[in-house]
Each structure stands twice: as structure tokens, then as C-alpha cells.
Amino acid sequence: MAELKYLSGFGNELTSEDPRCPGALPQGQNNPQVCPYGLYAEQLSGSAFTCPRATNKRSWLYRILPSVCHKPFEPIDQGYLTHNWDEVEPNPNQMRWKPFNIPTASQKKTDFVMGLQTLCGAGDVKSHNGVAVHVYTCNTSMLDKCLYNSDGDFLIVPQQGKLLITTEFGKLLVKPNEICVIQQGMRFSVEVFGETRGYILELFGVHFELPDLGPIGANGLANPRDFLVPTAWYEDCQVPSGYTIISKFQGKLFAAQQHFSPFNVVAWHGNYTPYKYNLENFMVINCVAFDHADPSIFTVLTAKSTRPGVAIADFVIFPPRWGVADHTFRPPYYHRNCMSEFMGLIKGHYEAKEEGFQSGGASLHSIMTPHGPDASCFEKSIKARLEPQRVADGTMAFMFESSLSMAATSWGLEICNRLDKTYHECWEPLKSHFNPNWRPSSK
Numbered sequence: 001m002a003e004l005k006y007l008s009g010f011g012n013e014l015t016s017e018d019p020r021c022p023g024a025l026p027q028g029q030n031n032p033q034v035c036p037y038g039l040y041a042e043q044l045s046g047s048a049f050t051c052p053r054a055t056n057k058r059s060w061l062y063r064i065l066p067s068v069c070h071k072p073f074e075p076i077d078q079g080y081l082t083h084n085w086d087e088v089e090p091n092p093n094q095m096r097w098k099p100f101n102i103p104t105a106s107q108k109k110t111d112f113v114m115g116l117q118t119l120c121g122a123g124d125v126k127s128h129n130g131v132a133v134h135v136y137t138c139n140t141s142m143l144d145k146c147l148y149n150s151d152g153d154f155l156i157v158p159q160q161g162k163l164l165i166t167t168e169f170g171k172l173l174v175k176p177n178e179i180c181v182i183q184q185g186m187r188f189s190v191e192v193f194g195e196t197r198g199y200i201l202e203l204f205g206v207h208f209e210l211p212d213l214g215p216i217g218a219n220g221l222a223n224p225r226d227f228l229v230p231t232a233w234y235e236d237c238q239v240p241s242g243y244t245i246i247s248k249f250q251g252k253l254f255a256a257q258q259h260f261s262p263f264n265v266v267a268w269h270g271n272y273t274p275y276k277y278n279l280e281n282f283m284v285i286n287c288v289a290f291d292h293a294d295p296s297i298f299t300v301l302t303a304k305s306t307r308p309g310v311a312i313a314d315f316v317i318f319p320p321r322w323g324v325a326d327h328t329f330r331p332p333y334y335h336r337n338c339m340s341e342f343m344g345l346i347k348g349h350y351e352a353k354e355e356g357f358q359s360g361g362a363s364l365h366s367i368m369t370p371h372g373p374d375a376s377c378f379e380k381s382i383k384a385r386l387e388p389q390r391v392a393d394g395t396m397a398f399m400f401e402s403s404l405s406m407a408a409t410s411w412g413l414e415i416c417n418r419l420d421k422t423y424h425e426c427w428e429p430l431k432s433h434f435n436p437n438w439r440p441s442s443k
């Protein structure tokens with residue numbers, strides 16, 4: 001595969017032309033009477049026309065045929081993809097899942113769309129406010145088939161196997177430890193290279209932003225230039241047997257046929273694009289004196305709600321770093337939170353749970369559900385010599401944190417058969433260290 005070229009920057013106004021067609025991008029106007037090379041102009045709006053400039057998002061695509069040339073959409077089977085948060089009774093327990101099973105190709109050829117399974121979520125696709133967490137497990141590339149999400153954005157976190165994602169804006173190669181965001185409406189097709197697994201945070205109604213840095217200053221955390229955007233690439237091919245466009249609309253899947261590839265965009269410009277980011281580029285900021293900083297310091301992307309400081313969802317990572325805090329219990333603290341905390345593990349181990357939380361698995365600590373280090377982590381950490389120490393080397397855990405009260409699906413709780421029913425036992429050995437005779441002098 002030839003090396004892919006990317007443009008750089010977060011939310012920038014960008015332009016791109018497939019090098020086979022120089023001059024394809026109209027100059028000085030968006031919608032000429034006749035476009036260069038006889039292309040059609042099409043706008044893709046990712047925000048209301050009238051949004052303030054800071055949040056206004058749209059791109060102009062110059063394509064061989066417009067997206068409107070397709071047969072009517074018909075409903076199709078959607079497996080375990082759902083936005084029904086009432087399938088099972090509310091359940092406030094700590095939940096942990098063992099690594100999700102990936103079907104082998106000989107068991108069942110499964111592509112990215114067929115392999116979407118919803119684990120939990122909250123909110124509503126029709127009023128456009130909410131989130132869903134999906135797991136994808138697949139073994140086969142999407143063939144003459146693409147997906148677009150009318151309901152919101154997909155933040156895709158590959159855990160096993162790279163994804164070659166062809167989009168209307170060009171191609172993105174996304175490997176484990178990288179993430180990508182395919183925003184609302186963007187058509188994409190996923191090629192895989194074996195047994196493949198990952199996590200998706202779906203967001204309805206808003207787009208991801210870089211968090212404000214406040215007193216951190218102008219640089220740090222995820223830096224804008226490390227976000228990479230594809231460059232224009234087109235194919236001019238007829239598909240007599242039919243190309244399938246799948247739309248996720250109001251939580252349901254629909255398919256329509258057309259006779260040509262949707263990846264027929266010769267040039268584009270705008271600030272509404274897919275993008276990828278390598279988590280290795282995250283500039284980690286952490287405590288260098290004492291105490292444990294809240295994990296919001298590790299926020300890569302945030303999706304704001306209308307309440308100041310309250311996110312619909314944050315994407316947070318726990319990257320390799322130094323732990324140096326003096327006279328401090330260094331692992332995550334015991335915690336009850338007014339937010340839902342969904343966690344996944346791309347590789348390695350998570351410091352609060354060396355055992356049990358495995359890569360390719362997940363956990364959900366719901367609103368006000370107590371959680372924290374398991375008993376062995378606690379006992380080890382109260383005795384640890386507090387020297388500077390590498391934390392999380394070779395690992396990458398992440399959290400989707402949401403102000404919405406996420407509910408698990410019946411796939412998550414029953415059908416996937418990966419729920420670890422013994423999870424609560426990891427805290428059972430915690431014993432009381434209370435000593436009523438303790439006095440400050442006996443410190």
C-alpha cells in the first residue's frame with residue numbers, strides 16, 4: 001500500500017485535490033455554474049447554517065455524481081446495534097466485561113457494520129442528545145458497501161487490527177493506539193486485515209472539540225497539529241452489481257443501491273472532515289508534588305453540553321507517564337461520580353486493576369456507583385516506596401466519561417456472555433485498617 005498523505009490540524013479550513021486532477025477545486029467560489037472537470041458541487045453541513053463561526057462546520061465536495069443518485073432506502077437487519085436503553089431493568093452494579101469475542105472468518109464472515117454491537121448508552125437520537133458505546137468485532141472488509149451515520153459522530157478506538165478507512169475525503173489508516181473520528185453524514189468503508197476489534201463512542205447532537213487548556217497555557221494535552229485529515233482520493237467506477245449505501249438513521253439501519261462508488265470526490269474544501277490522532281502524541285500533564293489529579297487532565301477530546309464544564313462525553317486516556325507524587329496514595333482514588341465512566345483497554349494493564357481488566361474487555365461504573373483500586377492494588381500502594389516510577393508503560397487504557405446516565409443493553413448484560421459476574425469480588429478482601437488508638441505522634 002502506498003504511503004497515505006494527510007493534512008494536519010484540528011478543525012482547520014483545508015483544501016485538497018486528487019493529484020490526478022489538478023485545478024479540480026473551484027477558485028473564488030463554491031458553486032460555479034459549471035465545475036472544473038464537469039464535477040458536481042455538493043455541500044455537507046455538520047452544523048446549522050447559522051452556528052457562530054467558532055462552531056460552524058461544513059465542507060464542499062466536488063464529485064463525479066452527487067450523493068442523491070440512489071434507489072430508495074429499505075430497512076435491513078442490524079444485529080445487536082440498538083439505541084433502546086430500556087431493554088433491561090436499570091442496574092447500578094459495577095460491570096466488567098472479559099475481552100469481547102471476535103468471530104473467525106470460518107465461523108461467520110463479519111464486516112465492520114455487521115460486527116457493531118451496542119454495550120450501553122443514554123439519550124435520544126431523535127432529539128439529538130446522547131451517547132452510545134459500541135464494540136465492533138469483525139474479520140472481513142466491507143465490499144462495495146459503505147456506511148454513514150445520520151444520527152451523530154463515531155469516535156473509533158481500534159484495539160486489535162488496523163483499519164483502512166476509505167472516506168469521501170480520502171483514506172485513513174488507523175492502527176491500535178490511534179483513534180479516528182468519522183463525523184455525522186460522512187460515508188466510509190472499512191477494510192480489515194484479520195480478526196479485528198475495537199470500541200466506538202457515538203455522539204448525538206454535538207461534535208468533539210479539544211478541551212480548553214485554562215492555566216495550562218497555549219500548548220499541551222492533544223496538540224491540534226497532531227490531528228491528521230485525509231487527502232482527496234477518488235475512484236470512477238461503475239458497480240453493475242450495485243454499491244450498497246447503509247444509513248444509520250434514527251437508530252435503525254437502512255440500505256440503498258446505486259451503480260457507482262460513493263468515493264468519487266475529486267476535490268474538497270472545508271472544516272468538516274474525518275480525522276485521526278495517534279495517542280502517543282498526547283503531551284501528558286500530571287502531578288509533580290503530591291496528591292492525585294483528577295483524570296480530566298488526560299482529556300483528548302470533549303463534547304460539550306450546554307451546561308458550562310459538563311460534557312456530554314469526554315474521551316480520556318491513561319498514557320505511560322512518571323508517577324512522582326510524594327506522601328501520596330498514587331493509584332486512582334476510591335470514587336463515586338455524578339458521571340458515567342466507561343473504560344476500555346487497548347493494551348497492557350490498568351494500574352488500579354492489574355488482574356481482571358483485560359485488553360479488549362471493558363468496564364462500566366455508572367453514576368454514583370462506587371469503584372476504585374482492587375484489594376491487591378490498595379495493599380501494594382500503601383506500602384510502596386515512593387520513588388519516581390514509570391506508570392502504565394506499554395499500556396493504554398481509556399475512558400468514555402458521560403454526564404448522561406448510561407444503561408447497558410441486553411447484548412451487554414446477557415447475549416455477549418462476557419460479563420464478569422465475579423467483578424465485585426475484587427474489592428471483597430479490602431479489610432479495615434482502622435486503629436482507634438492512632439495518635440498524630442504515632443505517624
Ligand SMILES: O=C(O)Cc1cc(O)ccc1O
Nearest residue numbers: 294295332333335341352371
Ligand atoms: O479508574 C477510574 O475509575 C478512572 C479514574 C482514574 C483516576 O486516576 C481518578 C479517578 C477516576 O475515576
Ligand SMILES: [Fe+2]
Nearest residue numbers: 335337341371
Ligand atoms: Fe472513576
